[in-house]
Amino acid sequence: MSKIREHLLSLLLEHESEFLSGEEISERLHCSRTAIWKHIEELRKEGYQIEARPKKGYQLLYRPDRVSPEELKFHLKTQRFGQWIRYRESLPSTQVLAHEWAKEGAKEGSLVVTEEQTQGRGRMGRFWHSPPGTGIWMSLILRPEITLAQASQLTLVGSVALTRSLRRETGLDIRIKWPNDLLIEGKKISGILTETRGEQDGVQYVILGMGINANQTESDWPEELREIATSLAIEGKKQYRRRVLIPAILKEMEDLYDAFLDNGFEPIRILWEEYAAILGKQVRTTTHRGVIEGVAMGLDSTGALLIRQGEKVTPVFSSDIEY
Ligand code: BTN
Numbered sequence: 001m002s003k004i005r006e007h008l009l010s011l012l013l014e015h016e017s018e019f020l021s022g023e024e025i026s027e028r029l030h031c032s033r034t035a036i037w038k039h040i041e042e043l044r045k046e047g048y049q050i051e052a053r054p055k056k057g058y059q060l061l062y063r064p065d066r067v068s069p070e071e072l073k074f075h076l077k078t079q080r081f082g083q084w085i086r087y088r089e090s091l092p093s094t095q096v097l098a099h100e101w102a103k104e105g106a107k108e109g110s111l112v113v114t115e116e117q118t119q120g121r122g123r124m125g126r127f128w129h130s131p132p133g134t135g136i137w138m139s140l141i142l143r144p145e146i147t148l149a150q151a152s153q154l155t156l157v158g159s160v161a162l163t164r165s166l167r168r169e170t171g172l173d174i175r176i177k178w179p180n181d182l183l184i185e186g187k188k189i190s191g192i193l194t195e196t197r198g199e200q201d202g203v204q205y206v207i208l209g210m211g212i213n214a215n216q217t218e219s220d221w222p223e224e225l226r227e228i229a230t231s232l233a234i235e236g237k238k239q240y241r242r243r244v245l246i247p248a249i250l251k252e253m254e255d256l257y258d259a260f261l262d263n264g265f266e267p268i269r270i271l272w273e274e275y276a277a278i279l280g281k282q283v284r285t286t287t288h289r290g291v292i293e294g295v296a297m298g299l300d301s302t303g304a305l306l307i308r309q310g311e312k313v314t315p316v317f318s319s320d321i322e323y
Contacts, residue, residue: 001068001070001087002039004029004031004035004039005039005042005043006068006069006070007028007029008025008029008036008039008040008043009043009048009068009070010070010073011025011028011029012048012050012058012059012060013060013063013070013071013074015059015060016059016060018059019051019053019056019057019058019059020057020058020059021056021057022036022037022057022058023057024057025057025058040052040058046064046066047062047064047066048060048062048063048064049061049062064133065133065215065239065241065242065243066115066133066242066243067087067113067114067115067136067138067242067243067246068087069085069087071243072085072113072243072246072247074243075243075244075246075247075248076247076250076251077247077251078109078247078250078251078254079109079254080107080108080109080254081109081111081140081250081251081253081254081257082109082111082140082246082247082250083107083109083110084106084107084109084110084111085110085111085112085113086101086110086111086112086113087112087113087114088112088114088115089114089115089116090114090115090116090117090118090132091112091114091116091117091118091137092117092118092119093117093119093120093121093209094112094113094114094117094137094138094139094209095121095139095193095195095207095209097112097139098110098112098139098140098141098207098209099195099197099207101141102141102197102205102207106141107141107143108141108142108143109140109141109142109254110140110141111138111139111140111141111250112138112139112141113136113137113138113139113246114137114138115132115133115137116130116131116132116133116137117130117137118130120137120211121193121209122191122193122211123180123191123193123320124320128191128193128211129220129221129222129225129229130211131216131220133215134213134214134215134216134220134231135211135212135213135214135215135216135231135242136210136211136212136214136242136245136246136249137210137211138209138210138246139207139208139209139210140207140208140209140210140250140253141205141206141207142154142205142206142207142208142257143203143204143205143206144203144206144257144261145202145203145261146202146203146261147200147201147202147203148196148198148199148200148201148202148203149302150203150265151194151196151198151203151206152179152194152303152317153260153265153268153302153303154194154206154208154257154260155179155180155192155194155208156179156180156265156268156269156272156299156303157253157256157257157260157268158180158192158194158208158210158253159176159179159180159181159182159192159272160176160256160268160271160272160275161249161252161253161255161256161257162182162190162192162210162212162249162252162253163175163176163182163275164252164256164271164275165245165248165249165251165252165253166182166189166190166212166232166245166249167275168248168252169240169244169245169248170232170235170236170240171236172184172232172235172236173185174189174275175275175276175277176272176275176276176277177276177277177278177321178276178278178296178305178321179303179305180192180194182212183277184230184235185230185235186277187227187228187229187230188213188228188229188230189212189213189229189230189231189232189235190210190211190212190213191210191211192208192209192210192211193208193209193211194206194207194208194209195207195209208253210249212232212245212249213229213230213231213232214231214232214233214240214242214245215231215232215233215239215240215242216229216231216233216234217231217233217234218234256268256271265301265302265303266301269299269301269303272299273298273299276296276298278296278321279296279297279298280295280296281295281296282294282295283295283296283307283321283322284321284322285307285316285320285321285322286320287316287317292307292309292314292316293307293309294307294308294309294310294314295307295308296321297313300315302315304316304317305321
């Protein structure tokens, strides 16, 4: 969106319940009234309903649920997370743009967000289905002063923050499946993809990619995903405003991330176990050491999942768990 259109939208949002005269807008934006008219037409094409009345000016009547910076900043209560945003109508993957931006020196908390991904990436090289205007597809850039080994704990920080904020916003019983899937009654509503760059002794940056099925209906998924995926809207039987959910997620994420950096992993570990879906259950996983079957006990102090097989307890790091 052009800078003038962004500014125009912010003005209309600030004065949502009143008319703003064309004269005032043109003074505030330093552009002609004809140019303003053209930008109003463009906003209408994006789904905004704007009334234009002779002598009175313009009034915003309806806002589509978009995740543009102008919409998000209205609800954002963070210090850093989401304060710098690159927003696109469509992207192959927010992860790719976030890596580019991080390499250019993006600040910690910078966010890439899009309405649609055409090549969304899941864990283990899987495809992440990201249709336009329905879900939340975003990547957060972090620059923690931690070791590479500690970086895997960030995925757990992310899954706890997502769970807490989405539970609060929707009232739904969202649970975590190790390490980072969010489920409602066994069906997936969200996943996190953490990609880290750095050396053994320190992290250069981490990209925390989050995919949240917010407003999809069953017909938005291919047949084979309908049994295993669900959305907040399907479960809550209502549409959720993504522009409200994203700032809520970012606030919880910033608070828990800061707590993690200040106090270490222990508080996160306790919260993770509170929301875990698999504790006490029989699980099965394939690691490079072979298949491990046993009961999921909890997390150890490094963030590994502890699986008990008789007397033996095995810590398991990144792998898929069946249960
Ligand atoms: C998983 O496999 O569960 C992780 C899915 C992560 C998807 C998100 S959507 C935003 C970001 N961009 C991507 O291409 N992937 C992540």
